[in-house]
Amino acid sequence: MSKKSTLLSVAVLLAVSFTLMYCNDHQTFPANAKIQLVTTLSGAGEKPISVVSPGMGSFVGTIDRATRVLSYTLTYSGITPTMGHLHRITSANGTGPVEIPFTSLASPIIGTATLATDSRVDSLINGFYYANLHTPMYPAGEIRGNVRVNGQIKLTATLNGAAEKPMPTPSAATGAFVGVVDPTTRVLSYTVTYSGITPMMGHLHRVNAANGTGPVEIPFTSLTSPIIGTTTLTTATRLDSLFNGYYYANLHTPTYPAGEIRGDIK
Template identity: 80%
Template sequence: MTKNSTFLLVAVFMALSAFLMNCNDHQGFPPDAKIRLVSTLSGAGEKPIPVASAGTGSFVGVIDRATRVLSYTVTYSGLSPVAGHLHRINSANGTGPVEIPFASLTSPIIGTTTLTTATRVDSLINGFYYANLHTPAFPAGEIRGNVRVDGPIKLTAALSGAAEKPIPVASAATGAFVGVVDPSTRVLSYTVTYSGLSPVAGHLHRVNAANGTGPVEIPFLSLTSPIIGTTTLTTATRVDSLLNGFYYANLHTAVFPAGEIRGDIK
């Protein structure tokens, strides 16, 4: 590697690190933070089966961590809802029960509610709630959007052999994944560092099996630590999966071709 290339990698790594310090870090929010939340509602966002709907909508809210009070505004057009709620995801297909019925059904819907526990607040911040508007034609929901923290979101993972699935690996190697995803653009920037192994392949995988494994989704751009890359996730559903913990970083070696060290991205 040339000296100029080394300087460039260091510069990119330092820039990413500085950017991460200013991103939404869910673990780093102060206990009294007031956090802005957003969502875009569409038929394509419905789960487990997307809906063909011309309806659109948006959710904008603020959660006060100290008081657990959520204030929100929901706007929509192109449909006449008969019900509307915030749901909390509790199943593998990305759905869940009604948690907060909306205060009205006339756009703009403006409401205030208090979440019952701090755990509910954490679930809201970490992307496990969604806004859903239901109609007679689509009683399970015509337009939906996952609620998320506004702005770029920091992601991390610690890689180890013990984290490999379905069978842990006895490896002294270690690694780390640090990234930022902007849900509005679906752009993911990441840095992977490691020591104690010589990878022959490295990827982000998306879990799609009961044993916690899944296919390669994003091959790493290089295999030399630090691995620095940028990619655009193909769909908003992929972003939701990433934010909800269904992606993992994996480094493969000749001795452990299925993966020597792995880390689930949070």
């Protein structure tokens, strides 16, 4: 690699690192901060299996770290819900129990709730809560969105053979994905590092099958670690899928052409 290329790679890495430092992270918020929260609800956001629904929704809220009071407004169209809640994720498939039942179901749903502990507030800020509207056709939920802090979002994944689907591999190789996505522009910037393998292909995939696999969405333009890239997600639905954990990074080798190490992006 030339000196110019090396300096360019270092510059890009520094730029990505600088951006990550200023992404949403609850540790950067003071104890009395009032933090804006948002999400978009859709059938594509449902877990563990997405659904096809004409319904759409939007959640905006504010959490006061000092008082733990959450104020929110949820609007929706295209469905007639029978139940609605904020849930907290507690299982590996991205689902969890009801934490905050909505006191009304007519759009707009406007409410306030006090979270029980500071740990619950941290969970909310770090993306472990989701808004879910249920219908008779989809009693487990017809439209859903993971609640997130408003602004650029940091994304991470750890790549290893154990994470490969539908079957894990015994690979000793490891990798890491770090990225930032701007919800307004849908621009995703990312860096993938790895060791222990020589990949012949690498991509971001989007899950669309029950076994947790899916087609290539974003091919990596290089395969030398660190892999540094920028791309624009084509639609708001793709952005929702990314926020709701439906994308994964995958590195493929001749020994494991379907993927040797993988990491689900969170």
